[in-house]
Amino acid sequence: MKLTKQGRGGIDALGPAPVVVLCRPQLGENVGTAARAMLNFGLGELRLVEPRFGWPNAKAVAACSGAHEVLNRMAIFDSVEAAIADLHHVYATTARFREMRKPLLTAEAAGVEARSMIAAERRVGILFGRERTGLDNDELALADALVRVPINPEFASLNLAQAVLLVGYEWFKSGDSTPQHQDLAEAETPATKGDLDGMLHHLVTELEAVAFFRSHDSRDSIVRTVKMMFERRAMTQPEVHLMRGIVKELRRGPDKTGRGANETEVADG
Amino acid sequence: MKLTKQGRGGIDALGPAPVVVLCRPQLGENVGTAARAMLNFGLGELRLVEPRFGWPNAKAVAACSGAHEVLNRMAIFDSVEAAIADLHHVYATTARFREMRKPLLTAEAAGVEARSMIAAERRVGILFGRERTGLDNDELALADALVRVPINPEFASLNLAQAVLLVGYEWFKSGDSTPQHQDLAEAETPATKGDLDGMLHHLVTELEAVAFFRSHDSRDSIVRTVKMMFERRAMTQPEVHLMRGIVKELRRGPDKTGRGANETEVADG
Numbered sequence: 001m002k003l004t005k006q007g008r009g010g011i012d013a014l015g016p017a018p019v020v021v022l023c024r025p026q027l028g029e030n031v032g033t034a035a036r037a038m039l040n041f042g043l044g045e046l047r048l049v050e051p052r053f054g055w056p057n058a059k060a061v062a063a064c065s066g067a068h069e070v071l072n073r074m075a076i077f078d079s080v081e082a083a084i085a086d087l088h089h090v091y092a093t094t095a096r097f098r099e100m101r102k103p104l105l106t107a108e109a110a111g112v113e114a115r116s117m118i119a120a121e122r123r124v125g126i127l128f129g130r131e132r133t134g135l136d137n138d139e140l141a142l143a144d145a146l147v148r149v150p151i152n153p154e155f156a157s158l159n160l161a162q163a164v165l166l167v168g169y170e171w172f173k174s175g176d177s178t179p180q181h182q183d184l185a186e187a188e189t190p191a192t193k194g195d196l197d198g199m200l201h202h203l204v205t206e207l208e209a210v211a212f213f214r215s216h217d218s219r220d221s222i223v224r225t226v227k228m229m230f231e232r233r234a235m236t237q238p239e240v241h242l243m244r245g246i247v248k249e250l251r252r253g254p255d256k257t258g259r260g261a262n263e264t265e266v267a268d269g
Numbered sequence: 270m271k272l273t274k275q276g277r278g279g280i281d282a283l284g285p286a287p288v289v290v291l292c293r294p295q296l297g298e299n300v301g302t303a304a305r306a307m308l309n310f311g312l313g314e315l316r317l318v319e320p321r322f323g324w325p326n327a328k329a330v331a332a333c334s335g336a337h338e339v340l341n342r343m344a345i346f347d348s349v350e351a352a353i354a355d356l357h358h359v360y361a362t363t364a365r366f367r368e369m370r371k372p373l374l375t376a377e378a379a380g381v382e383a384r385s386m387i388a389a390e391r392r393v394g395i396l397f398g399r400e401r402t403g404l405d406n407d408e409l410a411l412a413d414a415l416v417r418v419p420i421n422p423e424f425a426s427l428n429l430a431q432a433v434l435l436v437g438y439e440w441f442k443s444g445d446s447t448p449q450h451q452d453l454a455e456a457e458t459p460a461t462k463g464d465l466d467g468m469l470h471h472l473v474t475e476l477e478a479v480a481f482f483r484s485h486d487s488r489d490s491i492v493r494t495v496k497m498m499f500e501r502r503a504m505t506q507p508e509v510h511l512m513r514g515i516v517k518e519l520r521r522g523p524d525k526t527g528r529g530a531n532e533t534e535v536a537d538g
Contacts, residue, residue, distance in 0.1 A: 010423075013423070014421070036426075039421060040420055040425070040427065041420065041421060065426060066424070066426070067424065102452075103450060103451070104450075104452070105450050105451075106447065106449045106450075108449065109450050150438075150445040150447055151310065152283070152308060152311045152441065154279075154282070155309055155335070155336065156309070157335070158309065162434055165434065165435070166434070166438055169418070169419075169435055169438075172419060172421065180377065180378035181372060181374050181378050182372070182374075183371075183373070
Protein backbone atom coordinates (compact mmCIF):
# COMPACT_ATOMS: atom_id res chain seq x y z
CA MET A 1 0.00 0.00 0.00
CA LYS A 2 1.11 3.59 0.35
CA LEU A 3 4.39 4.53 1.91
CA THR A 4 4.03 7.17 4.60
CA LYS A 5 6.85 8.84 6.51
CA GLN A 6 6.87 8.58 10.24
CA GLY A 7 5.66 11.77 11.92
CA ARG A 8 7.53 13.80 14.46
CA GLY A 9 5.67 12.29 17.39
CA GLY A 10 7.47 8.99 16.85
CA ILE A 11 7.13 6.04 19.19
CA ASP A 12 6.45 8.08 22.33
CA ALA A 13 3.32 9.53 20.79
CA LEU A 14 1.89 6.02 20.40
CA GLY A 15 1.25 5.59 24.11
CA PRO A 16 2.04 2.56 26.28
CA ALA A 17 1.90 -0.75 24.41
CA PRO A 18 3.07 -4.35 24.82
CA VAL A 19 6.80 -5.12 24.63
CA VAL A 20 7.75 -7.53 21.82
CA VAL A 21 10.35 -10.15 22.81
CA LEU A 22 11.97 -12.17 19.99
CA CYS A 23 13.54 -15.32 21.47
CA ARG A 24 16.73 -16.51 19.74
CA PRO A 25 15.99 -15.20 16.22
CA GLN A 26 18.30 -16.59 13.56
CA LEU A 27 18.20 -13.92 10.83
CA GLY A 28 18.86 -10.20 11.25
CA GLU A 29 16.54 -9.49 8.34
CA ASN A 30 13.60 -10.85 10.34
CA VAL A 31 14.32 -8.43 13.16
CA GLY A 32 14.09 -5.57 10.64
CA THR A 33 10.79 -6.75 9.14
CA ALA A 34 9.42 -7.41 12.65
CA ALA A 35 10.37 -3.83 13.68
CA ARG A 36 8.51 -2.49 10.64
CA ALA A 37 5.41 -4.59 11.46
CA MET A 38 5.56 -3.36 15.05
CA LEU A 39 5.60 0.30 14.07
CA ASN A 40 2.70 -0.30 11.63
CA PHE A 41 0.59 -1.11 14.65
CA GLY A 42 1.92 1.17 17.35
CA LEU A 43 4.36 -1.17 19.08
CA GLY A 44 7.64 0.60 19.87
CA GLU A 45 9.57 -1.54 22.34
CA LEU A 46 11.54 -4.49 20.99
CA ARG A 47 13.77 -6.90 22.95
CA LEU A 48 15.95 -9.71 21.60
CA VAL A 49 17.04 -12.77 23.56
CA GLU A 50 20.29 -14.39 22.40
CA PRO A 51 20.16 -13.42 18.72
CA ARG A 52 22.09 -15.81 16.45
CA PHE A 53 23.77 -12.87 14.64
CA GLY A 54 25.89 -9.87 15.58
CA TRP A 55 24.45 -6.49 16.47
CA PRO A 56 24.27 -3.87 14.97
CA ASN A 57 23.15 -5.79 11.88
CA ALA A 58 23.09 -4.27 8.38
CA LYS A 59 20.42 -6.69 7.12
CA ALA A 60 18.07 -5.75 9.96
CA VAL A 61 18.51 -2.05 9.19
CA ALA A 62 17.97 -2.62 5.45
CA ALA A 63 14.79 -4.62 6.09
CA CYS A 64 13.13 -2.24 8.57
CA SER A 65 11.79 0.12 5.84
CA GLY A 66 12.24 3.21 7.98
CA ALA A 67 11.35 1.80 11.41
CA HIS A 68 14.80 2.85 12.66
CA GLU A 69 13.45 4.23 15.91
CA VAL A 70 12.35 0.73 16.97
CA LEU A 71 15.79 -0.74 16.19
CA ASN A 72 17.64 2.14 17.86
CA ARG A 73 15.79 1.55 21.13
CA MET A 74 16.02 -2.22 20.99
CA ALA A 75 17.60 -4.03 23.96
CA ILE A 76 19.38 -7.42 23.93
CA PHE A 77 19.19 -9.95 26.80
CA ASP A 78 20.98 -13.18 27.73
CA SER A 79 17.84 -15.03 28.81
CA VAL A 80 14.07 -14.86 28.44
CA GLU A 81 13.82 -14.50 32.23
CA ALA A 82 15.95 -11.34 32.12
CA ALA A 83 14.00 -9.94 29.15
CA ILE A 84 10.66 -10.22 30.97
CA ALA A 85 11.79 -9.49 34.55
CA ASP A 86 10.10 -6.04 34.67
CA LEU A 87 6.82 -7.19 33.06
CA HIS A 88 3.60 -8.09 34.87
CA HIS A 89 1.87 -10.22 32.22
CA VAL A 90 3.50 -12.19 29.41
CA TYR A 91 1.88 -13.86 26.39
CA ALA A 92 3.63 -16.58 24.38
CA THR A 93 2.67 -17.03 20.73
CA THR A 94 2.26 -20.58 19.45
CA ALA A 95 1.05 -22.17 16.23
CA ARG A 96 0.40 -25.58 17.71
CA PHE A 97 -2.33 -26.62 20.09
CA ARG A 98 -0.46 -27.30 23.31
CA GLU A 99 -1.51 -29.46 26.21
CA MET A 100 -0.49 -26.85 28.75
CA ARG A 101 -2.29 -25.71 31.85
CA LYS A 102 -2.36 -22.11 30.67
CA PRO A 103 -5.10 -19.95 29.21
CA LEU A 104 -5.08 -20.07 25.39
CA LEU A 105 -6.35 -16.90 23.67
CA THR A 106 -6.88 -15.86 20.07
CA ALA A 107 -4.79 -12.86 18.98
CA GLU A 108 -7.98 -10.79 18.99
CA ALA A 109 -8.85 -11.70 22.60
CA ALA A 110 -5.24 -11.08 23.67
CA GLY A 111 -5.31 -7.61 22.06
CA VAL A 112 -8.41 -6.67 24.01
CA GLU A 113 -7.10 -8.16 27.29
CA ALA A 114 -3.65 -6.53 26.92
CA ARG A 115 -5.26 -3.14 26.37
CA SER A 116 -7.28 -3.37 29.58
CA MET A 117 -4.18 -4.50 31.50
CA ILE A 118 -2.11 -1.62 30.13
CA ALA A 119 -4.91 0.80 31.02
CA ALA A 120 -4.48 -0.51 34.59
CA GLU A 121 -0.75 0.31 34.34
CA ARG A 122 0.46 -3.28 34.03
CA ARG A 123 3.46 -3.88 31.77
CA VAL A 124 2.68 -6.51 29.15
CA GLY A 125 4.99 -8.52 26.88
CA ILE A 126 4.54 -10.89 23.94
CA LEU A 127 7.09 -13.66 23.25
CA PHE A 128 7.82 -14.88 19.71
CA GLY A 129 9.96 -17.95 19.06
CA ARG A 130 12.75 -18.70 16.62
CA GLU A 131 11.92 -18.91 12.91
CA ARG A 132 11.51 -22.65 12.25
CA THR A 133 10.51 -24.14 15.57
CA GLY A 134 8.83 -21.40 17.60
CA LEU A 135 9.06 -21.25 21.38
CA ASP A 136 10.20 -24.39 23.22
CA ASN A 137 8.36 -25.73 26.27
CA ASP A 138 10.71 -24.03 28.78
CA GLU A 139 10.07 -20.67 27.12
CA LEU A 140 6.30 -21.25 26.98
CA ALA A 141 6.34 -22.14 30.67
CA LEU A 142 7.49 -18.58 31.49
CA ALA A 143 4.34 -17.04 30.04
CA ASP A 144 1.03 -16.39 31.76
CA ALA A 145 -1.03 -17.25 28.69
CA LEU A 146 -0.67 -18.61 25.16
CA VAL A 147 -1.78 -16.74 22.04
CA ARG A 148 -2.62 -18.27 18.68
CA VAL A 149 -3.66 -16.85 15.32
CA PRO A 150 -6.64 -18.59 13.65
CA ILE A 151 -5.12 -20.00 10.44
CA ASN A 152 -5.66 -22.69 7.78
CA PRO A 153 -4.50 -25.81 9.70
CA GLU A 154 -3.32 -27.38 6.42
CA PHE A 155 -0.92 -24.47 5.75
CA ALA A 156 -0.07 -22.80 9.05
CA SER A 157 3.45 -21.56 8.25
CA LEU A 158 3.91 -17.86 9.11
CA ASN A 159 7.23 -16.05 9.04
CA LEU A 160 8.32 -14.16 12.15
CA ALA A 161 7.38 -10.69 10.85
CA GLN A 162 3.94 -11.92 9.77
CA ALA A 163 3.26 -13.37 13.23
CA VAL A 164 4.30 -10.02 14.76
CA LEU A 165 2.15 -8.22 12.15
CA LEU A 166 -1.03 -10.15 12.98
CA VAL A 167 -0.65 -9.93 16.76
CA GLY A 168 0.25 -6.23 16.45
CA TYR A 169 -2.74 -5.65 14.19
CA GLU A 170 -5.10 -7.06 16.81
CA TRP A 171 -3.47 -4.90 19.50
CA PHE A 172 -3.98 -1.78 17.34
CA LYS A 173 -7.56 -2.74 16.43
CA SER A 174 -8.51 -3.16 20.09
CA GLY A 175 -7.93 0.59 20.50
CA ASP A 176 -9.20 1.74 17.11
CA SER A 177 -12.48 3.61 17.00
CA THR A 178 -12.84 4.00 13.22
CA PRO A 179 -16.33 2.95 12.11
CA GLN A 180 -16.47 -0.50 10.50
CA HIS A 181 -18.58 0.78 7.61
CA GLN A 182 -18.76 4.30 6.19
CA ASP A 183 -20.50 5.58 3.11
CA LEU A 184 -19.67 9.03 1.83
CA ALA A 185 -22.56 8.83 -0.66
CA GLU A 186 -24.96 8.43 2.24
CA ALA A 187 -23.66 11.67 3.74
CA GLU A 188 -24.68 13.67 0.64
CA THR A 189 -28.05 15.42 0.34
CA PRO A 190 -30.48 12.76 -0.88
CA ALA A 191 -32.87 13.39 -3.80
CA THR A 192 -36.37 14.38 -2.69
CA LYS A 193 -39.41 12.37 -3.76
CA GLY A 194 -40.19 15.28 -6.06
CA ASP A 195 -36.74 15.10 -7.73
CA LEU A 196 -37.21 11.38 -8.37
CA ASP A 197 -40.80 11.77 -9.61
CA GLY A 198 -39.71 14.52 -12.00
CA MET A 199 -36.95 12.35 -13.42
CA LEU A 200 -39.25 9.35 -13.82
CA HIS A 201 -41.96 11.48 -15.45
CA HIS A 202 -39.40 12.81 -17.92
CA LEU A 203 -38.15 9.31 -18.72
CA VAL A 204 -41.65 7.85 -19.12
CA THR A 205 -42.62 10.73 -21.45
CA GLU A 206 -39.61 10.00 -23.65
CA LEU A 207 -40.41 6.27 -23.63
CA GLU A 208 -43.98 6.94 -24.72
CA ALA A 209 -42.60 9.10 -27.54
CA VAL A 210 -40.65 6.09 -28.84
CA ALA A 211 -43.54 3.61 -28.40
CA PHE A 212 -41.62 1.61 -25.79
CA PHE A 213 -44.74 0.34 -24.01
CA ARG A 214 -46.69 -2.45 -25.73
CA SER A 215 -49.78 -2.47 -23.47
CA HIS A 216 -51.14 -0.56 -20.48
CA ASP A 217 -50.40 -3.55 -18.20
CA SER A 218 -46.74 -3.88 -19.12
CA ARG A 219 -46.40 -0.07 -19.00
CA ASP A 220 -47.36 0.03 -15.31
CA SER A 221 -45.12 -2.93 -14.49
CA ILE A 222 -42.13 -1.45 -16.33
CA VAL A 223 -42.57 1.99 -14.77
CA ARG A 224 -42.71 0.36 -11.33
CA THR A 225 -39.50 -1.60 -12.06
CA VAL A 226 -37.70 1.51 -13.33
CA LYS A 227 -38.79 3.45 -10.24
CA MET A 228 -37.48 0.75 -7.90
CA MET A 229 -34.23 0.52 -9.83
CA PHE A 230 -33.51 4.18 -9.20
CA GLU A 231 -34.64 4.03 -5.59
CA ARG A 232 -32.20 1.25 -4.76
CA ARG A 233 -28.42 1.62 -4.74
CA ALA A 234 -27.20 -1.56 -6.46
CA MET A 235 -28.45 -2.70 -9.87
CA THR A 236 -29.48 -6.30 -10.71
CA GLN A 237 -28.93 -8.12 -13.99
CA PRO A 238 -32.62 -7.82 -15.08
CA GLU A 239 -32.38 -4.07 -14.39
CA VAL A 240 -29.32 -3.87 -16.62
CA HIS A 241 -31.25 -5.70 -19.39
CA LEU A 242 -34.21 -3.37 -18.96
CA MET A 243 -31.97 -0.31 -19.10
CA ARG A 244 -30.41 -1.64 -22.29
CA GLY A 245 -33.87 -2.09 -23.84
CA ILE A 246 -34.76 1.47 -22.93
CA VAL A 247 -31.61 2.91 -24.46
CA LYS A 248 -31.96 0.77 -27.60
CA GLU A 249 -35.52 1.91 -28.20
CA LEU A 250 -34.56 5.54 -27.62
CA ARG A 251 -31.79 5.23 -30.17
CA ARG A 252 -33.91 3.48 -32.85
CA GLY A 253 -36.61 6.14 -32.64
CA PRO A 254 -40.44 6.04 -32.79
CA ASP A 255 -41.14 4.33 -36.16
CA LYS A 256 -38.55 1.49 -35.91
CA THR A 257 -37.13 2.46 -39.32
CA GLY A 258 -33.94 3.89 -37.88
CA ARG A 259 -34.85 7.52 -38.58
CA GLY A 260 -33.13 8.55 -35.32
CA ALA A 261 -34.19 9.61 -31.86
CA ASN A 262 -33.85 13.33 -32.42
CA GLU A 263 -37.14 13.59 -34.30
CA THR A 264 -40.08 14.85 -32.30
CA GLU A 265 -42.90 12.94 -34.03
CA VAL A 266 -45.19 11.26 -31.48
CA ALA A 267 -46.15 7.62 -31.96
CA ASP A 268 -49.61 6.23 -31.21
CA GLY A 269 -49.82 3.63 -28.43
CA MET B 270 5.76 -20.11 13.78
CA LYS B 271 5.62 -23.79 12.89
CA LEU B 272 5.90 -25.07 9.36
CA THR B 273 3.08 -27.42 8.42
CA LYS B 274 2.73 -29.33 5.18
CA GLN B 275 -0.34 -28.80 3.10
CA GLY B 276 -2.82 -31.64 3.49
CA ARG B 277 -4.27 -33.74 0.72
CA GLY B 278 -7.49 -31.75 0.62
CA GLY B 279 -5.67 -28.79 -0.93
CA ILE B 280 -7.42 -25.68 -2.15
CA ASP B 281 -10.67 -27.38 -3.10
CA ALA B 282 -11.21 -28.51 0.49
CA LEU B 283 -11.17 -24.86 1.62
CA GLY B 284 -14.58 -24.09 0.12
CA PRO B 285 -15.58 -21.04 -1.92
CA ALA B 286 -13.65 -17.87 -1.04
CA PRO B 287 -12.92 -14.44 -2.51
CA VAL B 288 -10.71 -14.20 -5.61
CA VAL B 289 -7.52 -12.14 -5.09
CA VAL B 290 -6.65 -9.81 -8.01
CA LEU B 291 -3.17 -8.23 -8.01
CA CYS B 292 -3.18 -5.23 -10.34
CA ARG B 293 0.10 -4.59 -12.19
CA PRO B 294 2.50 -6.04 -9.60
CA GLN B 295 6.15 -5.15 -10.20
CA LEU B 296 8.04 -7.98 -8.50
CA GLY B 297 7.55 -11.72 -8.99
CA GLU B 298 8.68 -12.31 -5.42
CA ASN B 299 5.64 -10.45 -4.12
CA VAL B 300 3.33 -12.74 -6.06
CA GLY B 301 4.96 -15.71 -4.31
CA THR B 302 4.64 -14.22 -0.82
CA ALA B 303 1.06 -13.14 -1.58
CA ALA B 304 0.22 -16.72 -2.68
CA ARG B 305 1.62 -18.03 0.61
CA ALA B 306 -0.40 -15.48 2.63
CA MET B 307 -3.53 -16.46 0.67
CA LEU B 308 -3.16 -20.15 1.44
CA ASN B 309 -2.55 -19.35 5.14
CA PHE B 310 -6.08 -18.05 5.24
CA GLY B 311 -7.95 -20.28 2.85
CA LEU B 312 -7.82 -18.16 -0.30
CA GLY B 313 -7.00 -20.30 -3.35
CA GLU B 314 -7.80 -18.26 -6.46
CA LEU B 315 -5.22 -15.70 -7.62
CA ARG B 316 -5.40 -13.47 -10.72
CA LEU B 317 -2.76 -11.07 -12.03
CA VAL B 318 -3.44 -8.04 -14.22
CA GLU B 319 -0.55 -6.96 -16.46
CA PRO B 320 2.36 -8.15 -14.32
CA ARG B 321 5.61 -6.23 -14.89
CA PHE B 322 7.60 -9.47 -15.12
CA GLY B 323 7.55 -12.65 -17.20
CA TRP B 324 5.58 -15.76 -16.22
CA PRO B 325 6.41 -18.42 -15.05
CA ASN B 326 8.69 -16.60 -12.61
CA ALA B 327 11.40 -18.34 -10.58
CA LYS B 328 11.38 -15.69 -7.83
CA ALA B 329 7.64 -16.11 -7.31
CA VAL B 330 8.03 -19.88 -7.01
CA ALA B 331 10.97 -19.52 -4.57
CA ALA B 332 9.02 -17.07 -2.38
CA CYS B 333 5.75 -19.03 -2.16
CA SER B 334 7.05 -21.38 0.59
CA GLY B 335 5.06 -24.35 -0.67
CA ALA B 336 1.90 -22.59 -1.88
CA HIS B 337 2.51 -23.98 -5.38
CA GLU B 338 -1.11 -24.94 -5.85
CA VAL B 339 -2.12 -21.25 -5.75
CA LEU B 340 0.53 -20.30 -8.34
CA ASN B 341 -0.29 -23.28 -10.58
CA ARG B 342 -3.93 -22.21 -10.83
CA MET B 343 -3.20 -18.52 -11.20
CA ALA B 344 -4.62 -16.72 -14.26
CA ILE B 345 -3.22 -13.61 -16.00
CA PHE B 346 -5.41 -10.88 -17.55
CA ASP B 347 -4.84 -7.85 -19.79
CA SER B 348 -7.15 -5.55 -17.85
CA VAL B 349 -8.83 -5.23 -14.47
CA GLU B 350 -12.20 -5.30 -16.26
CA ALA B 351 -11.40 -8.71 -17.77
CA ALA B 352 -10.11 -10.04 -14.44
CA ILE B 353 -13.35 -9.20 -12.62
CA ALA B 354 -15.87 -9.82 -15.43
CA ASP B 355 -17.30 -12.99 -13.82
CA LEU B 356 -17.52 -11.54 -10.28
CA HIS B 357 -20.60 -10.10 -8.58
CA HIS B 358 -19.01 -7.96 -5.89
CA VAL B 359 -15.53 -6.43 -5.90
CA TYR B 360 -13.62 -4.78 -3.05
CA ALA B 361 -10.65 -2.47 -3.65
CA THR B 362 -8.01 -2.16 -0.93
CA THR B 363 -6.69 1.31 -0.17
CA ALA B 364 -4.39 2.79 2.46
CA ARG B 365 -5.55 6.36 1.97
CA PHE B 366 -8.83 7.90 2.92
CA ARG B 367 -10.50 8.57 -0.42
CA GLU B 368 -13.20 11.05 -1.22
CA MET B 369 -15.15 8.54 -3.25
CA ARG B 370 -18.86 7.87 -3.32
CA LYS B 371 -18.37 4.24 -2.36
CA PRO B 372 -18.84 2.36 0.88
CA LEU B 373 -15.59 2.20 2.90
CA LEU B 374 -15.23 -0.89 5.12
CA THR B 375 -12.61 -2.11 7.54
CA ALA B 376 -10.99 -5.42 6.59
CA GLU B 377 -12.94 -7.04 9.42
CA ALA B 378 -16.31 -5.77 8.16
CA ALA B 379 -15.41 -6.78 4.60
CA GLY B 380 -14.54 -10.32 5.77
CA VAL B 381 -17.94 -10.69 7.41
CA GLU B 382 -19.80 -9.16 4.45
CA ALA B 383 -17.91 -11.25 1.87
CA ARG B 384 -18.74 -14.43 3.77
CA SER B 385 -22.45 -13.70 3.75
CA MET B 386 -22.30 -12.86 0.03
CA ILE B 387 -20.44 -16.08 -0.78
CA ALA B 388 -22.96 -18.04 1.30
CA ALA B 389 -25.58 -16.54 -1.06
CA GLU B 390 -23.53 -17.86 -4.02
CA ARG B 391 -22.16 -14.50 -5.15
CA ARG B 392 -18.62 -14.46 -6.54
CA VAL B 393 -16.48 -11.95 -4.64
CA GLY B 394 -13.10 -10.43 -5.54
CA ILE B 395 -10.55 -8.24 -3.77
CA LEU B 396 -8.27 -5.89 -5.75
CA PHE B 397 -4.76 -5.04 -4.56
CA GLY B 398 -2.67 -2.32 -6.23
CA ARG B 399 0.95 -2.10 -7.33
CA GLU B 400 3.65 -2.08 -4.66
CA ARG B 401 4.47 1.62 -4.23
CA THR B 402 1.35 3.46 -5.28
CA GLY B 403 -1.60 1.13 -4.74
CA LEU B 404 -4.68 1.23 -6.97
CA ASP B 405 -5.22 4.31 -9.13
CA ASN B 406 -8.58 6.11 -9.32
CA ASP B 407 -9.67 4.28 -12.50
CA GLU B 408 -9.04 0.92 -10.82
CA LEU B 409 -10.83 1.99 -7.62
CA ALA B 410 -13.80 3.14 -9.70
CA LEU B 411 -14.35 -0.47 -10.84
CA ALA B 412 -14.99 -1.69 -7.30
CA ASP B 413 -18.26 -1.79 -5.38
CA ALA B 414 -16.63 -0.86 -2.08
CA LEU B 415 -13.28 0.16 -0.60
CA VAL B 416 -11.48 -1.75 2.15
CA ARG B 417 -8.87 -0.37 4.52
CA VAL B 418 -6.79 -1.87 7.31
CA PRO B 419 -6.70 0.10 10.58
CA ILE B 420 -3.04 1.08 10.92
CA ASN B 421 -0.73 3.61 12.60
CA PRO B 422 -1.30 6.69 10.40
CA GLU B 423 2.27 7.84 11.04
CA PHE B 424 3.71 4.60 9.58
CA ALA B 425 1.16 3.08 7.21
CA SER B 426 3.51 1.33 4.78
CA LEU B 427 2.54 -2.33 4.18
CA ASN B 428 4.08 -4.56 1.56
CA LEU B 429 1.80 -6.36 -0.89
CA ALA B 430 1.93 -9.76 0.85
CA GLN B 431 1.21 -8.17 4.23
CA ALA B 432 -1.87 -6.39 2.85
CA VAL B 433 -3.06 -9.72 1.40
CA LEU B 434 -2.23 -11.42 4.73
CA LEU B 435 -4.34 -9.03 6.83
CA VAL B 436 -7.34 -9.01 4.50
CA GLY B 437 -7.10 -12.82 4.17
CA TYR B 438 -6.85 -13.16 7.96
CA GLU B 439 -10.09 -11.26 8.44
CA TRP B 440 -11.77 -13.42 5.78
CA PHE B 441 -10.64 -16.59 7.60
CA LYS B 442 -11.62 -15.22 11.02
CA SER B 443 -15.16 -14.43 9.84
CA GLY B 444 -15.69 -18.18 9.41
CA ASP B 445 -13.64 -19.40 12.39
CA SER B 446 -15.51 -20.85 15.33
CA THR B 447 -12.58 -21.45 17.70
CA PRO B 448 -13.33 -20.03 21.15
CA GLN B 449 -11.60 -16.71 21.88
CA HIS B 450 -10.43 -17.94 25.28
CA GLN B 451 -9.78 -21.49 26.45
CA ASP B 452 -8.26 -22.76 29.68
CA LEU B 453 -7.22 -26.39 29.91
CA ALA B 454 -6.56 -26.00 33.66
CA GLU B 455 -10.20 -25.06 34.17
CA ALA B 456 -11.24 -28.34 32.58
CA GLU B 457 -9.38 -30.41 35.22
CA THR B 458 -11.07 -31.68 38.40
CA PRO B 459 -10.83 -28.85 40.95
CA ALA B 460 -9.61 -29.43 44.51
CA THR B 461 -12.42 -29.90 47.03
CA LYS B 462 -12.73 -27.65 50.10
CA GLY B 463 -11.53 -30.67 52.10
CA ASP B 464 -8.35 -31.02 49.98
CA LEU B 465 -7.56 -27.33 50.50
CA ASP B 466 -8.33 -27.41 54.24
CA GLY B 467 -6.10 -30.46 54.68
CA MET B 468 -3.19 -28.75 52.92
CA LEU B 469 -3.63 -25.54 54.93
CA HIS B 470 -3.87 -27.47 58.21
CA HIS B 471 -0.64 -29.29 57.34
CA LEU B 472 1.14 -26.04 56.47
CA VAL B 473 -0.08 -24.23 59.62
CA THR B 474 1.05 -27.17 61.81
CA GLU B 475 4.54 -26.98 60.28
CA LEU B 476 4.63 -23.20 60.74
CA GLU B 477 3.67 -23.54 64.41
CA ALA B 478 6.50 -26.07 64.78
CA VAL B 479 9.00 -23.44 63.59
CA ALA B 480 7.50 -20.60 65.69
CA PHE B 481 6.46 -18.66 62.61
CA PHE B 482 3.53 -16.91 64.35
CA ARG B 483 4.41 -14.06 66.72
CA SER B 484 0.94 -13.46 68.19
CA HIS B 485 -2.53 -14.96 67.95
CA ASP B 486 -3.72 -11.90 66.00
CA SER B 487 -1.06 -12.06 63.30
CA ARG B 488 -1.52 -15.86 63.18
CA ASP B 489 -5.17 -15.54 62.15
CA SER B 490 -4.35 -12.81 59.65
CA ILE B 491 -1.49 -14.76 58.09
CA VAL B 492 -3.52 -17.99 57.87
CA ARG B 493 -6.31 -16.04 56.16
CA THR B 494 -3.85 -14.54 53.66
CA VAL B 495 -2.26 -17.95 52.95
CA LYS B 496 -5.71 -19.46 52.43
CA MET B 497 -6.73 -16.74 49.94
CA MET B 498 -3.40 -17.05 48.13
CA PHE B 499 -4.05 -20.72 47.39
CA GLU B 500 -7.70 -20.15 46.52
CA ARG B 501 -6.83 -17.62 43.81
CA ARG B 502 -5.00 -18.47 40.58
CA ALA B 503 -2.51 -15.61 40.23
CA MET B 504 -0.08 -14.59 42.98
CA THR B 505 0.60 -10.97 44.02
CA GLN B 506 3.94 -9.52 45.08
CA PRO B 507 3.02 -9.44 48.82
CA GLU B 508 2.03 -13.11 48.54
CA VAL B 509 5.43 -13.89 47.04
CA HIS B 510 7.12 -12.08 49.98
CA LEU B 511 4.98 -13.98 52.46
CA MET B 512 5.78 -17.31 50.83
CA ARG B 513 9.47 -16.45 51.00
CA GLY B 514 9.17 -15.68 54.73
CA ILE B 515 7.46 -19.03 55.26
CA VAL B 516 10.15 -20.95 53.40
CA LYS B 517 12.96 -19.07 55.17
CA GLU B 518 11.58 -19.82 58.62
CA LEU B 519 11.08 -23.48 57.69
CA ARG B 520 14.67 -23.69 56.56
CA ARG B 521 16.18 -21.97 59.63
CA GLY B 522 14.34 -24.27 62.00
CA PRO B 523 12.56 -23.76 65.37
CA ASP B 524 15.33 -22.32 67.59
CA LYS B 525 16.79 -19.77 65.07
CA THR B 526 20.30 -21.20 65.57
CA GLY B 527 20.44 -22.79 62.15
CA ARG B 528 20.16 -26.35 63.49
CA GLY B 529 18.03 -27.28 60.43
CA ALA B 530 14.41 -27.91 59.71
CA ASN B 531 14.59 -31.69 59.94
CA GLU B 532 14.50 -31.73 63.75
CA THR B 533 11.12 -32.42 65.31
CA GLU B 534 11.43 -30.30 68.48
CA VAL B 535 8.31 -28.15 69.04
CA ALA B 536 8.70 -24.47 69.90
CA ASP B 537 6.52 -22.63 72.37
CA GLY B 538 4.34 -19.80 70.98
